[in-house]
Amino acid sequence: MNHSMRSGSSEQQHGSVTTIHTSRARWRKAVSALLQYLLLLIVLLVALAPILLMWMSAFKTRQEISVNPLALPTAFTLSNLVQAWTVGRFGQYVGNSILVTIPVVLSVVLLSAMAGYGFARHQFWGRQFVFYAFLIGLMVPFQSIMIPLYFNIKNLGLLGTYWAMILPAVGLGLPFGIFLLQSFFRGLPHELGDSARVDGCNEFQVFWRVLLPLARPAVSSLVVFQFMWTWNAYLMPLLLLNQEALRPITLGLMFFQGRYTSDYALISAGVTIVTFPIIIIYVAMQRQFLRGLTAGALRG
Amino acid sequence: MIGQKATDIRLHSAPQRKSGVRRWLQRNRTGFLFILPALLFYLMFFVQPFFNTVYYSFTDWNGVNPTKQFVGFANYIRMFGDRLLWLSLRHNLIWIAVGTVAPIVLALPLALILSNIKRGRLFFQTGYFMPHILSGVVIAMIWGWIYNPLFGLLNYVLRAVGLDSLTRGWLGDPNTALYAIIVAAVWGYFGFCLVIFMAGLQNLDIDQIEASRIDGANAIQRFWYVIVPQMRYVLNMVIVYTLIGGFNVFDIVYVMTRGGPANHTELIGTHTYKMAFQENQIGYGATLAMLMMVLSLVTSLLYNILRNRGDAES
Numbered sequence: 001m002n003h004s005m006r007s008g009s010s011e012q013q014h015g016s017v018t019t020i021h022t023s024r025a026r027w028r029k030a031v032s033a034l035l036q037y038l039l040l041l042i043v044l045l046v047a048l049a050p051i052l053l054m055w056m057s058a059f060k061t062r063q064e065i066s067v068n069p070l071a072l073p074t075a076f077t078l079s080n081l082v083q084a085w086t087v088g089r090f091g092q093y094v095g096n097s098i099l100v101t102i103p104v105v106l107s108v109v110l111l112s113a114m115a116g117y118g119f120a121r122h123q124f125w126g127r128q129f130v131f132y133a134f135l136i137g138l139m140v141p142f143q144s145i146m147i148p149l150y151f152n153i154k155n156l157g158l159l160g161t162y163w164a165m166i167l168p169a170v171g172l173g174l175p176f177g178i179f180l181l182q183s184f185f186r187g188l189p190h191e192l193g194d195s196a197r198v199d200g201c202n203e204f205q206v207f208w209r210v211l212l213p214l215a216r217p218a219v220s221s222l223v224v225f226q227f228m229w230t231w232n233a234y235l236m237p238l239l240l241l242n243q244e245a246l247r248p249i250t251l252g253l254m255f256f257q258g259r260y261t262s263d264y265a266l267i268s269a270g271v272t273i274v275t276f277p278i279i280i281i282y283v284a285m286q287r288q289f290l291r292g293l294t295a296g297a298l299r300g
Numbered sequence: 301m302i303g304q305k306a307t308d309i310r311l312h313s314a315p316q317r318k319s320g321v322r323r324w325l326q327r328n329r330t331g332f333l334f335i336l337p338a339l340l341f342y343l344m345f346f347v348q349p350f351f352n353t354v355y356y357s358f359t360d361w362n363g364v365n366p367t368k369q370f371v372g373f374a375n376y377i378r379m380f381g382d383r384l385l386w387l388s389l390r391h392n393l394i395w396i397a398v399g400t401v402a403p404i405v406l407a408l409p410l411a412l413i414l415s416n417i418k419r420g421r422l423f424f425q426t427g428y429f430m431p432h433i434l435s436g437v438v439i440a441m442i443w444g445w446i447y448n449p450l451f452g453l454l455n456y457v458l459r460a461v462g463l464d465s466l467t468r469g470w471l472g473d474p475n476t477a478l479y480a481i482i483v484a485a486v487w488g489y490f491g492f493c494l495v496i497f498m499a500g501l502q503n504l505d506i507d508q509i510e511a512s513r514i515d516g517a518n519a520i521q522r523f524w525y526v527i528v529p530q531m532r533y534v535l536n537m538v539i540v541y542t543l544i545g546g547f548n549v550f551d552i553v554y555v556m557t558r559g560g561p562a563n564h565t566e567l568i569g570t571h572t573y574k575m576a577f578q579e580n581q582i583g584y585g586a587t588l589a590m591l592m593m594v595l596s597l598v599t600s601l602l603y604n605i606l607r608n609r610g611d612a613e614s
Contacts, residue, residue, distance in 0.1 A: 111338040118334025139600040141548040144593035148352030171345030232435035234551040294499040
C-alpha cells in the first residue's frame with residue numbers, strides 16, 4: 001500500500017502522511033510482537049518452574065529449603081547430590097536402565113525397519129492382514145495384556161533377569177515402529193534399489209545399503225521415542241523387573257522417595273540426577289523429538 | 301499363521317506341484333523373511349497375552365493354583381456390582397473431561413500466538429514440550445513436593461500471599477486429591493498438544509484466512525469458523541490420545557496416591573492392577589483388563605469413523 005501510494009503521487013505532503021501512518025503501524029506491530037513474546041515467556045517460565053525449582057533445591061541445605069523454597073541457593077552445597085548418589089544407589093539404577101533400554105531400542109529399530117520395509121515394498125500373502133494385526137497393537141493398552149504377560153515371563157523363567165523386560169518391550173514397541181517406518185518407506189520412489197539389484201545385491205543388501213540409510217529421519221525419530229518410552233517406563237518394570245538388583249531408574253526413584261518421604265533436599269537431588277541427563281539429551285535432539293511428532297500429526 | 305502356511309507347503313510339495321509351490325514361495329519369500337522376526341516377537345509378547353486375557357477373564361484363578369476354574373460370565377456379571385469399579389470409572393470420566401479440555405484450552409491459543417511470531421518458535425516449542433519427556437514417576441514426585449502439606453510450594457505461596465485458609469494437604473484431602481493429580485498430568489501433557497497444534501497450524505490454508513479477513517471477520521470469528529474447522533484432524537487426534545490416555549492412566553496416580561485417600565483417586569488402571577497383583581484375583585483382574593481394552597478400542601474406532609467421515613466431506 002505504502003509503495004503504490006508513493007509511486008502514484010510524488011507530492012511532498014502525501015509522502016509524509018504515509019510515513020506517519022506506516023511508522024505508527026510499525027510501532028503498533030512492534031508492541032504487539034513484544035506483548036506476544038512476553039506472554040510466551042511468562043508461560044514458559046511457569047511451565048518450567050517446577051523443574052527449575054527442583055534442580056535449585058538440590059543445591060540448597062535442608063534449612064534453606066524449609067525457610068524459602070523459592071529462593072536461589074546461597075551455599076551451592078553438593079552434599080545432597082553426593083549423598084543421594086551414594087545412599088540412593090542411583091549409579092546402579094542408571095546402569096540397569098541403560099542395560100534394558102539400549103537392547104530394546106536397537107532391536108525395535110532394526111526389526112521394525114525390516115518389517116516396515118517388507119510391508120511397504122514387497123507383496124506377500126497375508127500382508128494386509130498381518131499389518132492390521134500390528135496396528136491393533138497401537139490401540140490396546142499395556143494393562144490389557146499385562147496379566148498373562150507376567151505369567152508367561154514367569155513360566156519362561158525370565159523373572160530375575162533383564163530379559164524379563166527387554167523381550168516384551170521389544171514386542172510391544174514394534175507396532176509404532178512398523179507404522180512409522182512403513183509409511184516412510186512407502187513414500188520413497190519405487191525405482192530406488194533397482195540399480196543395486198542390477199549390480200547384484202540381494203534383497204537384504206538392497207534394504208541395508210540403499211533404503212535404510214535413506215530412512216534416517218524416521219529412524220532417528222523412532223530411536224528418540226523408543227528411548228524415552230523405555231527409559232520412562234514404570235508399570236512394566238514394576239511387574240517384571242522388581243528385584244533390587246535389576247530395578248531401573250524409575251522404580252529406584254520411587255523406592256528412594258519411599259525411604260526419605262519428606263526429606264526434600266535428598267529427593268530433589270535424586271530427581272535432579274534422574275532428570276538432568278534426560279533434559280540435556282532432549283535439548284540436544286529436540287529436532288528429532290519434535291519432527292517425529294509433527295510427522296505423525298500431519299499424516300492425520 | 302505363517303507357520304501354518306509353511307506346513308501347507310511341505311504337505312503339497314509332491315513332485316507334480318513342486319514348480320507351483322516353488323513359484324509361490326519365491327514370490328512371497330522376501331516379504332515373509334523381512335517381517336518374520338518382528339512377527340515372532342509380536343505373537344509371543346502381544347498376540348498370545350491378548351488372547352489369554354480373554355481366556356483368563358472367564359476363569360477364577362489366584363495365580364498360584366495349577367488349575368484355572370472356568371466360571372463363564374461370572375466375572376463380567378461381578379463388574380456390574382463392583383462399586384469400586386463404578387467409582388473408578390467416574391474418576392476416569394472426570395479425568396477425561398478436565399484432562400481433555402484443559403490442555404486444549406491452554407495449548408491452542410498458545411500455539412496460535414507461537415505461530416504468529418517470527419523468531420524463536422523452536423525455542424518455545426522445546427521449552428513447552430519439556431515436561432512431556434519426563435517419566436510419570438518424576439512428574440509425580442515433583443508435584444508431590446508442590447502439594448506437600450508442610451514443605452510444599454503451593455501452601456508456601458498461599459501463605460505468602462495471605463491465603464492461609466486455603467492451605468491444605470492437597471493430596472490428602474478427598475475433595476482436592478483427584479484434581480491435584482489432574483493438574484500435574486495436564487502440566488506434563490499440554491506441551492504435547494501444543495506441538496501437535498503447531499504442526500496443524502503450519503498446514504493451514506492461508507488464503508482462506510486472508511479471504512475471511514477481507515470479508516470482515518474478526519479474530520474470534522476467524523478462529524472459530526476458519527481455523528478450527530481446518531484443524532479438525534489435529535484436534536481429533538489430540539482428543540483421541542487424551543481419551544485413551546485418560547482411560548489408561550496409571551503411573552502418576554499410583555506414585556502420588558496409590559488411589560487414596562480412601563479410594564478418592566482410584567481409577568480403572570489402579571483398580572485393575574490392585575485386583576490382579578495385590579488381591580491375586582487374576583480372573584477378575586483380566587476382566588477389568590478386558591474392559592480397558594474395549595474402552596480403548598471403541599475410542600480408536602470412533603476416531604477412525606470420525607476421520608473417514610471428515611475425509612468424505614472434504
